[in-house]
Amino acid sequence: MEKDAEGFYAPAPAEASSSTPPPPPAAELTTAKTEVTVTEATTDLIKSTFDVSVTLADQQANPTSPLHSVKTFEELGLHQDLLKGIYDMGFSKPSKIQERALPLLLANPPQNMIGQSQSGTGKTAAFVLTMLSRVDFSLNKPQAICLAPSRELARQIMSVVVAMGKFTPVQTEYAIKDNLPRGTTNVTAHIIVGTPGTMTDLIRRKVIDVSEVKVFVLDEADNMLDQDGLGEQTLRVKNMLPRSHPVQIILFSATFPDNVRNFANKFAPNANKIELKRNELSVTNIRQFYMDCKSEEHKYDVLVSLYHLLVIGQSIIFCQHRHTADRISQRMTAEGHKVASLHGAKDAQERDTIIDRFREGKEKVLITTNVIARGIDILQVNMVVNYDLPLLNERDHGNRNDVRPDIETYIHRIGRTGRFGRKGISVNFVHDKRTWSQMEQIEQATGKHIVRIQTTDLDTMEEQMKKALK
Numbered sequence: 228m229e230k231d232a233e234g235f236y237a238p239a240p241a242e243a244s245s246s247t248p249p250p251p252p253a254a255e256l257t258t259a260k261t262e263v264t265v266t267e268a269t270t271d272l273i274k275s276t277f278d279v280s281v282t283l284a285d286q287q288a289n290p291t292s293p294l295h296s297v298k299t300f301e302e303l304g305l306h307q308d309l310l311k312g313i314y315d316m317g318f319s320k321p322s323k324i325q326e327r328a329l330p331l332l333l334a335n336p337p338q339n340m341i342g343q344s345q346s347g348t349g350k351t352a353a354f355v356l357t358m359l360s361r362v363d364f365s366l367n368k369p370q371a372i373c374l375a376p377s378r379e380l381a382r383q384i385m386s387v388v389v390a391m392g393k394f395t396p397v398q399t400e401y402a403i404k405d406n407l408p409r410g411t412t413n414v415t416a417h418i419i420v421g422t423p424g425t426m427t428d429l430i431r432r433k434v435i436d437v438s439e440v441k442v443f444v445l446d447e448a449d450n451m452l453d454q455d456g457l458g459e460q461t462l463r464v465k466n467m468l469p470r471s472h473p474v475q476i477i478l479f480s481a482t483f484p485d486n487v488r489n490f491a492n493k494f495a496p497n498a499n500k501i502e503l504k505r506n507e508l509s510v511t512n513i514r515q516f517y518m519d520c521k522s523e524e525h526k527y528d529v530l531v532s533l534y535h536l537l538v539i540g541q542s543i544i545f546c547q548h549r550h551t552a553d554r555i556s557q558r559m560t561a562e563g564h565k566v567a568s569l570h571g572a573k574d575a576q577e578r579d580t581i582i583d584r585f586r587e588g589k590e591k592v593l594i595t596t597n598v599i600a601r602g603i604d605i606l607q608v609n610m611v612v613n614y615d616l617p618l619l620n621e622r623d624h625g626n627r628n629d630v631r632p633d634i635e636t637y638i639h640r641i642g643r644t645g646r647f648g649r650k651g652i653s654v655n656f657v658h659d660k661r662t663w664s665q666m667e668q669i670e671q672a673t674g675k676h677i678v679r680i681q682t683t684d685l686d687t688m689e690e691q692m693k694k695a696l697k
């Protein structure tokens with residue numbers, strides 16, 4: 228098999244199992260309103276999530292908004308059955324990325340695409356509609372393959388394929404760990420969504436026949452092409468695709484750091500490109516704060532003092548390591564708080580149950596690692612806490628004080644809130660000179676001011692947070 232000259236080395240991808248599909252995607256914007264027990268102090272916050280949904284039309288009319296578009300879905304050349312699916316999901320107008328990308332993605336002969344647009348602006352619909360548009364439903368063979376970095380994201384993408392394809396005869400299958408029943412020899416589904424390790428394995432064992440594949444999508448493409456991460460596995464999948472006919476390669480992400488851009492250009496040659504400027508990377512509807520904690524231990528106390536704010540909508544707490552996520556969730560649970568934790572060391576079934584419960588609002592606070600930093604779309608999440616700031620691989624740095632922040636992961640983490648124009652807030656915990664300097668680097672790189680909130684003054688903190696969500 229021909230191989231690219233790039234020298235990769237890759238740890239195993241984060242993934243796991245089970246075939247149960249996640250709950251369907253939220254159908255309407257008003258679902259951003261969460262069901263909570265309303266107390267005086269929380270009323271404004273709840274109201275604000277409702278207000279946001281009402282202003283979507285204004286945002287889509289504003290040419291500077293990433294949600295803006297001049298066209299309608301009808302003008303984008305989609306099949307009638309897909310239009311029905313889109314409207315059934317509660318979408319009324321395309322977003323900017325959908326409006327710009329879809330005509331290019333659907334044109335014939337097919338052309339590759341490298342598409343960038345801020346988190347929560349509707350990239351999934353753009354590539355899902357392309358896959359669905361290109362499938363010949365009378366041929367029972369895999370024709371479109373989509374890879375994502377985590378099983379949680381693969382399951383979410385699949386729920387969009389199923390919802391948008393509701394009025395088509397599309398058949399789908401996962402390529403995620405432990406999903407296919409033992410002894411499956413031949414997958415006949417049209418669209419396969421999975422993680423790169425399992426996809427490679429199934430194609431290699433000829434369980435998935437790729438001879439008719441005509442669309443290959445990488446969601447979170449910069450992550451999927453990362454040469455210190457999933458890049459090698461992703462490349463393996465690409466190298467197994469047919470050469471007898473052109474395969475349309477589609478790369479999407481909110482971030483494309485310079486070090487992967489070159490590789491992306493080789494991976495998807497002659498691609499149409501939609502790019503963001505550096506200062507456009509994160510959306511303006513996410514207000515960013517930081518809290519100056521006294522010590523690592525104090526971070527825990529501050530998190531606990533925030534608990535009543537965390538459960539107003541839903542919130543995600545990001546830690547750098549699995550053991551930190553476990554430790555703080557066990558401690559909080561022991562102290563009577565209701566929190567869930569999710570990371571890559573849990574088994575597949577458990578991961579599915581935890582994310583599904585969170586998606587359904589049965590859990591309000593999710594303590595996790597970078598495993599769900601990317602792509603996860605849960606509209607009710609109005610707060611993200613960076614308990615630990617995201618860092619580039621510590622092992623690559625001799626001096627611990629030099630560890631640099633992982634700007635891309637930061638952008639993706641805070642993007643778990645503020646979905647499709649909703650308001651959201653993010654809070655970074657800093658507790659010493661090193662973390663302070665890391666946060667300054669984030670501020671500089673993103674060009675967005677991060678506002679201080681006093682850890683001692685809970686009332687002011689609550690006030691500021693409510694204002695941000697209004």
Ligand SMILES: Nc1ncnc2c1ncn2[C@@H]1O[C@H](COP(=O)(O)OP(=O)(O)OP(=O)(O)O)[C@@H](O)[C@H]1O
Binds near residue numbers: 344601
């Ligand atoms: N045209 C539309 N009208 C209304 N809602 C939409 C539209 N397009 C997408 N959405 C909704 O917006 C939310 C965010 O979309 P999506 O998850 O595709 O974002 P994304 O750009 O892939 O974000 P990320 O970079 O975080 O992966 C989803 O809940 C989706 O259903």
